[in-house]
Amino acid sequence: RIMPVRWSRYNPSYLEPEVKKELYEKPSEELTEEEREQMELKAVRPIKAAPPTLSSSVFTDPMISKFTNMMMKNGNKVLARSLMSQTLEAIKRKQLEKYHKAPENEKETIECNPYVIFHQALKNCQPIIGLSNITRGGKTYQVPVPLTDNRKRFLAMKWLITECRENKHRRTMMPEKLCQELLQAFNNEGPVIKKKHVLHKMAEANRAYAHFRWW
Amino acid sequence: QLERGCALHTAARDCQSSLSSQDVPAERPRAVFHTSESDPAKHTEQHEGRLYHIPLEEVKAVFPHGLPHRFQQQIQTFNEARVMVRRPALELLAYLKGSNLAHPAVRYVIYGERGTGKTMTLCHVVHYCSRQGWLVLHIPDAHLWVKNCKELLQSSYNKERLDQPLQASVWLKNFKTSNERFLQEIKTQRKYMWGKRESTEEGRPLGEVVEQGLARVRSASDAVGVVLRELKLQSPRGSFRLLVAVDGVNALWGRTTLRKEDKSPVSPEELTLVHNLRKMVRNDWSGGAIVTTLSQTGSLFKPSSAYTPQELLGREGFDTLDPFVPIPVPNYSPREFESCYSYYLERRWLQHEKAHTEDGKAELQFLSGSNPRQLDRLAGPL
Numbered sequence: 001r002i003m004p005v006r007w008s009r010y011n012p013s014y015l016e017p018e019v020k021k022e023l024y025e026k027p028s029e030e031l032t033e034e035e036r037e038q039m040e041l042k043a044v045r046p047i048k049a050a051p052p053t054l055s056s057s058v059f060t061d062p063m064i065s066k067f068t069n070m071m072m073k074n075g076n077k078v079l080a081r082s083l084m085s086q087t088l089e090a091i092k093r094k095q096l097e098k099y100h101k102a103p104e105n106e107k108e109t110i111e112c113n114p115y116v117i118f119h120q121a122l123k124n125c126q127p128i129i130g131l132s133n134i135t136r137g138g139k140t141y142q143v144p145v146p147l148t149d150n151r152k153r154f155l156a157m158k159w160l161i162t163e164c165r166e167n168k169h170r171r172t173m174m175p176e177k178l179c180q181e182l183l184q185a186f187n188n189e190g191p192v193i194k195k196k197h198v199l200h201k202m203a204e205a206n207r208a209y210a211h212f213r214w215w
Numbered sequence: 216q217l218e219r220g221c222a223l224h225t226a227a228r229d230c231q232s233s234l235s236s237q238d239v240p241a242e243r244p245r246a247v248f249h250t251s252e253s254d255p256a257k258h259t260e261q262h263e264g265r266l267y268h269i270p271l272e273e274v275k276a277v278f279p280h281g282l283p284h285r286f287q288q289q290i291q292t293f294n295e296a297r298v299m300v301r302r303p304a305l306e307l308l309a310y311l312k313g314s315n316l317a318h319p320a321v322r323y324v325i326y327g328e329r330g331t332g333k334t335m336t337l338c339h340v341v342h343y344c345s346r347q348g349w350l351v352l353h354i355p356d357a358h359l360w361v362k363n364c365k366e367l368l369q370s371s372y373n374k375e376r377l378d379q380p381l382q383a384s385v386w387l388k389n390f391k392t393s394n395e396r397f398l399q400e401i402k403t404q405r406k407y408m409w410g411k412r413e414s415t416e417e418g419r420p421l422g423e424v425v426e427q428g429l430a431r432v433r434s435a436s437d438a439v440g441v442v443l444r445e446l447k448l449q450s451p452r453g454s455f456r457l458l459v460a461v462d463g464v465n466a467l468w469g470r471t472t473l474r475k476e477d478k479s480p481v482s483p484e485e486l487t488l489v490h491n492l493r494k495m496v497r498n499d500w501s502g503g504a505i506v507t508t509l510s511q512t513g514s515l516f517k518p519s520s521a522y523t524p525q526e527l528l529g530r531e532g533f534d535t536l537d538p539f540v541p542i543p544v545p546n547y548s549p550r551e552f553e554s555c556y557s558y559y560l561e562r563r564w565l566q567h568e569k570a571h572t573e574d575g576k577a578e579l580q581f582l583s584g585s586n587p588r589q590l591d592r593l594a595g596p597l
Binding site: 021057058059084085086088092093096099100101112114 | 288291563564566568569570572574575578595596
């Protein structure tokens with residue numbers, strides 16, 4: 001049997017499901033020409049099944065869902081999602097406690113929104129340049145190479161998760177450790193940021209081989 | 216949208232009517248749902264849906280145990296303790312205010328679905344009683360006494376029963392913190408022997424019995440039994456009023472998960488703590504009240520959809536508790552939901568940008584079904 005992993009088995013006439021509420025709430029006068037055509041097409045064409053990750057909730061965030069999927073083990077999405085929500089709550093509690101104890105002038109500097117902290121921490125962990133193995137004349141060289149956005153995000157998330165899984169005490173819970181790591185990454189300190197700097201230094205050291213890259 | 220408008224309209228009307236009494240001034244529209252009345256005795260229907268403040272020292276003195284875990288975390292995060300005044304609590308307070316203490320103690324059973332606020336109602340009543348100067352006998356969760364017990368000793372007083380030293384000593388410590396002054400005033404009425412050499416004479420203050428229980432952990436359960444007996448005998452005299460507040464009373468008549476050394480199951484009667492507590496919950500004494508809560512969450516061998524007294528207490532428990540006043544606790548009304556939501560907003564607990572919008576609020580109300588626990592869990596990561 002061929003499972004449709006990378007290429008879709010749907011007939012090309014099938015349309016994607018539309019989840020955004022604002023599009024349906026608009027009265028028909030405000031729609032532009034393309035949108036009007038799209039609505040008419042939806043009346044006749046069949047629609048693909050919506051994937052379980054697609055949600056019409058106002059609180060969904062694609063980065064958080066991607067991170068939850070990467071944390072998931074053996075398909076246990078329920079556990080991964082609860083760990084993620086416990087992490088966000090832990091971050092919020094820590095920051096709020098700091099906020100309430102701080103004097104008035106420092107209160108604006110303390111960031112309490114766990115989503116903002118998460119996004120900023122991920123951005124701080126993303127490497128700018130990566131290394132790739134290229135074999136020339138029998139020897140493999142580590143060549144500095146630019147990374148795409150997707151690859152940068154993936155590496156940042158992967159480093160965070162591996163760091164939390166490996167370098168923690170047996171009795172610490174994952175949300176606690178993740179919360180610590182995210183707060184450290186938000187302040188540009190911690191082991192994940194160090195790993196990023198090590199990668200940058202290696203790329204800088206191997207500058208001479210940059211011309212091996214042909215793409 | 217209509218009911219939101221209605222809720223705001225009623226809130227605005229109440230705000231205007233309560234401006235005459237010394238409630239929150241109108242320059243802070245968010246604080247409409249707070250009230251400065253921190254004495255539960257003065258809470259009326261006017262305060263329904265509002266949150267009142269308990270000073271932190273009072274929380275430590277009145278509730279050394281008994282508040283739900285999530286609420287304690289909330290107190291620590293927000294640096295303040297705010298409890299919502301709800302209709303079942305107001306009903307109970309009205310009954311307590313009008314009760315005749317010469318008659319036998321009336322039993323009240325607070326029941327409701329999971330996470331609707333039964334324990335918080337109980338804590339509200341306990342706060343009222345401690346403010347009024349009653350002696351509060353608060354058992355935070357009777358389920359903790361029938362499961363997960365590391366040490367079970369054979370009782371020295373009665374060969375068939377089993378003792379639980381750890382749970383008893385923890386309870387005695389918390390009882391001491393909450394009722395310091397009564398322990399000096401109440402005197403024992405007969406001599407009690409603790410083993411062969413130690414004894415407490417007649418006429419000694421009850422504090423000595425508690426100290427004995429804390430010092431000699433082996434006899435802690437017997438100390439608890441003595442305390443309960445003394446309080447029950449002396450309460451009809453009228454020198455103090457006694458409130459017995461038991462959370463999870465259905466544990467006293469269910470099954471336990473404990474086993475004796477020969478792996479035979481233990482039934483609740485064989486535990487000294489449960490045996491003495493059952494005697495306390497019978498209404499053969501006067502001069503106080505018994506307020507209990509049913510709880511499915513900690514209960515053993517009961518389906519998760521069970522919430523009525525009939526299902527959770529079983530036949531034996533229901534017959535023992537039989538003439539009781541049932542107090543149902545529903546989910547949040549739209550007004551209470553508004554109040555809780557604006558409290559979270561004001562305390563910066565809801566940090567997500569979309570949570571401040573109308574859409575976010577409607578989604579929270581739909582997803583939680585106005586259930587307080589679900590709302591709390593949903594608002595955690597947001």
